[in-house]
Amino acid sequence: MDSWTVLALLYYFLFAVLVESVPVSHTPPEFREAAERAKTLVEKILRDLPAAHAAAITTEGLTLDPSPQNPNLQMMVTSLGIPPAPILKPLSERFTKDMCVSRMSVGCLLYQGLLGVLSDRLGGLTNLRADLRDLLTHINKMKEAAQLSAESPEQLQDLASRLTGHYEVQVAVHVTLTQLRSFCHDLIRSLRAIATYRRRAAGAP
Template identity: 75%
Template sequence: MNTLTAVALLHCFLFAVLVRSAPVGPASEPPAAFREAAERAKTLVEKILRDLPAVHAATVTTEGLTLDPSTETTNLQLMVTSLGIPAAPVLKPLSERFTLDMCVSRMMAGGQLYQGLLGVLSERLSGLKDLRADLRDLLTHINKMKVAAQVSSDSPDQNQRLDLASRLHGNYEVQVGVHLTLTQLRSFCHDLIRSLRAIATYRPRSAGTR
């Protein structure tokens, strides 16, 4: 190998090293419309969490059905299956495996799930109107996040069929249905708060950072 060839190869090697190690520009921030919608959604979820105890007290009068997790019994867990109440979509920390698209889509699917459940239950029991209105507004803000972030994927849970109405045979089933729905909604709202806080400051991975 002559000297000129060796020098040329060395220059190519050094250039490749510099390209790989060059600092990458700052990751783009979420659009302002996305951050604003996320903040409004978070404020509304906080309101729902504050209102849930009062809604539960006003609608669930059967003794032993409280929001205290320590009072949950095996029978109530069996009633979840018996009444056909689906589990909420799982929300995870953002990562390459759990993308912003997946997170926002699952937020939407969860909101639609509980909006649907409360719609069925409100036909048998009063006192759920305001909560349903808050969920409707929450879905509006999540949809704005979806548009601002150009999220295109849809969760397969979004249009799942609800069989709750056909299984509410009496007042006890209605009471248990409301209790379980409000309990699960509270848990989902806690997950929503954590996710909304995380994605409000989310920085997507820039090209060249792999």
Template identity: 70%
Template sequence: MDPRTAALLHCFLFAVLVQSAPISSPTDLTPAFKEAAKRAKTLVEKILRDIPTVHRNTVNTEGLSLDPSSQNTNLHMMVTSLGIPAAPILKPLSEHFTLDMYVSRMLVGSQLYQGLLGVLSDKLSGLNDLRADLRDLLTHITKMKEAAQLDGNVSDQNQIPDLASRLHGNYEVQVAIHVMLTQLQSFCHDLIRSLRAAGAR
């Protein structure tokens, strides 16, 4: 092979390898990032502890339980009609799921549930503390983003659905708060795993 061709090929392969590498791994994240992740994890653990109490104090419709085995068979249809979106999926860091995507999805999910809580808190009481915790969680995740100097833009996130116009009665409100808390609980479990992987011990 011609030496110049070999050199060009070597440069090309090097560029491909660099481009496909993950932005960061848990071992090279800054102390500021890890500290923000640790504070976020502590807050997520508090939210997880509080969700069963909030559910018990706000949801009194029979068949709406945090126990998956007691779910109402008509619930899926109601979720579809209310238009409540699922939280963004969080995956382990890799060349296909970069730190930028990782933190941006944390932000999108937290913003989604804070927005839903804002709508539902106009319909029933007992949600303000949880809403405040999610606001604080957003602050910590934003600090993670700033510490890692990420450029990810979350403006293209799933918009908060027009939930208020679909809450025609108490049953719809009950289903909406139940679904939101159930999804938030699952999202928080994903957050815990992700934050631990990001160095929050």
């Protein structure tokens, strides 16, 4: 056996050992199925959002179209105490599947709670709230299938007491639906990635 053959065999066996030593987190079929159903429901929410916004918002200037930052609107958001959506990052060793799914759950709970308060002041939001409830069910199934832990949702401030007039209600609905749309776009990206993500050990190539 010549030296080149010996060297090639040595590289082959070293590569096989390295591959076997790198742990991979397998995704259960139940997790992928729940993730796919969740993605379908998020797509439905995104389709329904423009019509819900158009039906609920009558105040001029509050549109879903991209617009420059309005300092007065930002001040209203702060005074109303509407929290931002949880941030969903690309999966990595630092932002794990566990963290991602937990934040999905927290975000759904947040917007379900906000829409619950706003539904008492304005019609047309019940279907979105029901879809969020169903979405949360699928996300909980993802957590169960992958045996992931839960993250505590952010406590809503007393939004109802701050909705003192028509304009405050309009701003709250507009901001909630705008943030929900952005969160749903992040959800779809994360759901597409999370079902097929393979986590390699830290330091692995």
